[in-house]
Amino acid sequence: MTPAATAADLALRPATLDDAELAADLVTEARPRDPTDPVLLRYHWEHPWDDSVWVRLIASLGGRDVGLCALNHPRDWARMPERYARLQVELLASRRSPERLDALFAAAEADAASAGALRASTWAWEDDAAKIAAAYARGFREERRERFWELDLRERREELERMSDASRRRMREQGIAVLTLDRDGDPDRYRKLWAMSNEAQDDVPTTVPHTTPPLESFVTSLRSPGLREDRIWIARAGEEVVGVSMLEYPPVRGVVQTDWTGTARRIRGRGVARALKCETLVQAIALGVDRVRTDNDSRNAPILHLNETMGYRPAGEMVQLLKELARS
Numbered sequence: 001m002t003p004a005a006t007a008a009d010l011a012l013r014p015a016t017l018d019d020a021e022l023a024a025d026l027v028t029e030a031r032p033r034d035p036t037d038p039v040l041l042r043y044h045w046e047h048p049w050d051d052s053v054w055v056r057l058i059a060s061l062g063g064r065d066v067g068l069c070a071l072n073h074p075r076d077w078a079r080m081p082e083r084y085a086r087l088q089v090e091l092l093a094s095r096r097s098p099e100r101l102d103a104l105f106a107a108a109e110a111d112a113a114s115a116g117a118l119r120a121s122t123w124a125w126e127d128d129a130a131k132i133a134a135a136y137a138r139g140f141r142e143e144r145r146e147r148f149w150e151l152d153l154r155e156r157r158e159e160l161e162r163m164s165d166a167s168r169r170r171m172r173e174q175g176i177a178v179l180t181l182d183r184d185g186d187p188d189r190y191r192k193l194w195a196m197s198n199e200a201q202d203d204v205p206t207t208v209p210h211t212t213p214p215l216e217s218f219v220t221s222l223r224s225p226g227l228r229e230d231r232i233w234i235a236r237a238g239e240e241v242v243g244v245s246m247l248e249y250p251p252v253r254g255v256v257q258t259d260w261t262g263t264a265r266r267i268r269g270r271g272v273a274r275a276l277k278c279e280t281l282v283q284a285i286a287l288g289v290d291r292v293r294t295d296n297d298s299r300n301a302p303i304l305h306l307n308e309t310m311g312y313r314p315a316g317e318m319v320q321l322l323k324e325l326a327r328s
Contacts, residue, residue, distance in 0.1 A: 007059065007103035010067065015056035020045050022058065023068050026090040028253075031125060034148075034293070034315075037250035040226050047220045050213040051075055055111050059091070059104060067091040069104040071112050071120075074211050084208045085112035085325075087122040089131065101134035109138070113325045120325055121208050126317045140321035143207050145298040149312035150255075153285050153292065156311040163310070164282045167275035176267075177236045178275055181222075182229035184236070192241040193234060194218045200262025205299045207322065225251050227259060233279045235263070235272045242267040245276035247284055247292060256284060258294035261303070274306060281310075 059067030
């Protein structure tokens with residue numbers, strides 16, 4: 001998109017890193033019960049998880065910044081022959097209208113198509129009727145859902161401590177070591193953790209194919225302001241890293257939530273994911289956290305079952321919408 005552009009009566013300009021705070025405010029206004037941390041968002045903008053290409057535009061009305069229009073896609077389409085681009089549209093509630101939402105979607109779609117995308121994906125909270133209606137009007141259709149959960153740590157403290165003790169015994173019996181990343185002296189630990197995480201990520205149900213992050217990007221993601229190596233729990237079986245679970249602690253605002261939990265294929269069914277999640281939760285309790293959140297694909301039966309048995313309660317769903325883009 002050119003530096004000066006419009007969408008309906010909105011003026012669009014390229015976003016800078018300094019606009020991350022505005023974007024966090026926009027997303028928070030749309031979902032106040034699940035605030036977005038501006039420090040974390042800026043870090044994620046600066047360090048894309050999978051080394052993808054991002055285009056972000058700030059929408060203004062009468063000189064006031066009121067919205068965000070963004071898209072991302074793989075840097076090399078050979079990594080995703082299906083050619084999906086992920087779109088994001090946000091507008092202040094007081095400035096929302098079907099015409100403006102439509103125009104922002106149209107701008108993002110046009111940029112995606114010009115970059116070579118053949119399909120577009122976007123997400124909306126299930127109760128965001130206006131955004132879903134705008135997407136449907138442009139030809140998007142629901143594909144799948146992401147289920148969100150919340151766990152009351154004060155209410156479940158004793159049960160979680162008992163579950164953690166049982167999991168520790170089970171891990172000892174199997175010869176599996178559970179420890180924080182900062183205590184692991186293996187000089188090859190990051191590469192092993194990266195390789196195991198890639199294997200686990202490949203097994204998460206999805207429509208838009210996963211793309212493997214470069215090792216450097218993966219390590220950079222572990223240095224997010226919301227993560228610390230003494231709060232990243234890993235499982236080791238001999239020389240192998242076979243599992244990981246970590247909570248992200250927002251430095252400014254928001255709820256502590258699961259950043260990632262994954263296990264190696266060969267170790268599944270042996271309680272490793274539960275043991276790791278228990279350690280993150282017991283640690284959070286010791287740090288004074290009262291509740292945590294997590295989210296999972298609604299068709300990921302094993303992790304959904306694990307959440308339910310640990311006492312997580314449903315906290316809403318996000319809808320993924322897909323569309324075929326016109327080919328030039």
